[in-house]
Amino acid sequence: MNHHMNRGLAHSPEIWAIGGGKGGVGKSMVSILLASALAQQGQKTIIIDADLGGANLHTMMGIKTPVRTLNDFITRKYNTLDEICIQTSQSGLQLICGASEILSLANPQYAQKNKIVQGLVNLPADHVILDLGAGTSYNVLDFFLIADHPIVVVTPQPISIQNAYGFVRNTIYRKLSRLAGQQPSLNNLIKTAMDPKNDSQMRTIHDLFDAVSKEFDADLAIRIKEAVFSIRPWLITNNARDERDRNAGRIIQLVAEKYLTIRAKELGAIYYDPVIEKMVSQMRPITLLSPDSAARQDAARIVQRVLNEKRTARERIDN
């Protein structure tokens, strides 16, 4: 499922996945703001409503009834994702609508999921933004795991922080269970570790590494470590209203580092903007939000930071 294996085209897009566990934290809004900021910078961007069970991104983009949806691609009405792209009101920004009318897509089969992933890789764009659904179902996590820029959105509320952390935690165990593949005993061990109060006393990912090392072999433990360390989610705190609110993402970062051994990175906060709520209820495209809006400027800063980090990483490799 790793889309990098399928790359080769010079213009394979960078994939951003926006997840976060809890519904209502503003994943769709953040997706649109980031996509819009990328397009603003002249980057050809496609935003995809990957909330396969409850697609509604199009309404936030001011589209009442989408003429083409992901369903048309799955059911082979169109051969490529490119064909179902809809132009938005912003230049350089296209939209692929979700498929809420087909409930079965909330749980697509492996082949369907694979078809979507293959389609993503071949999209003629610089960036593809996946607006993921709520929860931590395997399908949500699998799309999150294929992203170049996996982003977790959290709001400064206890339940959101808890769910966002749960999302990160489940992402790791999902990756490991995929790695375990057809090894039932390893899979069982991973499942046990995932239970926060398991009887085997595995409380941290470190404990799991130790258990794998003891019960299997050191090489496998190293492979598992590498798989975990390769997960580097970015964190965005949405709807911040003051300076302290901005720390919501930091909580997940600190707990994830200590218990899951992963280095999540804070991308910053997007400040609460009441105008956005109004625009959503009026079905006005969020892309029309004033450039002076704090939320829009925050999103632009976040996009710039991601692009800068990517450039720095590339320079490091080149040198």
Added chain:
Amino acid sequence: MKIAMNLPDDHQYSIMQRILDGTLTIESVEEFREILDIYPDDPILRRKYADLLVEKSELDHAIAAFGLAAELFIDQGMNLQAIVAKILQWSIEQPTHQEGRRFHELLRDEGAQYTPLQRFWASMGYAELVTIMLRLVRVRLLTGEKIACVDDPANEIYFVVSGTLAETWSPDCQVEASRAGVDTEPILLGANDIFGNIFPLDKPTVSYTDIVAISDVELVKIAKPVLAEACKTHPHIEHLLREIYKPDNVDKCDRAWQTVRRTIRYGLPTKVELSGAQELGKDNAWSHTGIAVDLSLGGLCVDLGPRDSEHGLRKGQSVELSLDLLNEVAILDLTGKIVWHRQQETEKGNSTLIGIRLDTLKAADRELLTEYCAGSVGEQNLIWSLWDSLVKTD
């Protein structure tokens, strides 16, 4: 192998955990003894019991309880905590040299030596250990209290016995460090961490960071001049001390995270509807609404709020529960058994707490609850400690 991770685990019926984190206060020695009968090997519980005995002026029993706690701590690889228990024991009754030597031998022979801090305590000679123990001063901090400030003199080394602190750089330092490309993320300090910028011992030093308690914390400290004096007499102490401060130890020991933290117990309050079935031939069916303050896959603790009696509640009774998970699933219906219940005084009057062990969960329910609980007690505690200190406003 004895490593410091192996503390008695979070108990799924919650009562032990709640005593340990202070959210359930047991003021009766008899009641505490009953609990110790169930969990005889928990050193932290034993230490709490000893503290209670001191409060009740039952000093003879307290001496024995501290002594047993020290042994149990050593058994769990918690050398520092064992030493603190022993200091408390000996503050009530001075030890003989024989008793002192016995403890030293126990620590040396049985104490874990996997981390530099464990080695620090377990590798000392008798005279060295006595020198240090006599000079350790206990410090207790409440959540939010600051113990170190940037640029203040660093006059002490602190050892964290229990609780969690956050170490942060000052805003000025952060700006400078950011320019220099140095990571300035806050660091969490927990049981068996140390702090205090004490080297060089013979020159004044200052703190580079602010350190604030993010839960109730117990520390022991030694003043730098006292330590310098001790190191002059016993150079081996300085050698052991330098080992703890070696930078590569951070990776090897993962700092505090070698031990399970027992910070303030938090949990996302979850509304729960409870109902108990009627017993055969009796008219005693009941239903209550409460808040599940401590929810896990194994069980939960429900606070039924202020009420005058525990009407209808029986240990071992089967109950039906509906949990409001505040998500798409909304309500999760489960069954379980009452394993304990008690009245606790609160500001609003007597509150009834019930511990419930859940019956075996269906796979789908288990998955939902796993997702909702989102982590172990340690993860949850840390999330809520950080929430209180970093985000929550009054």
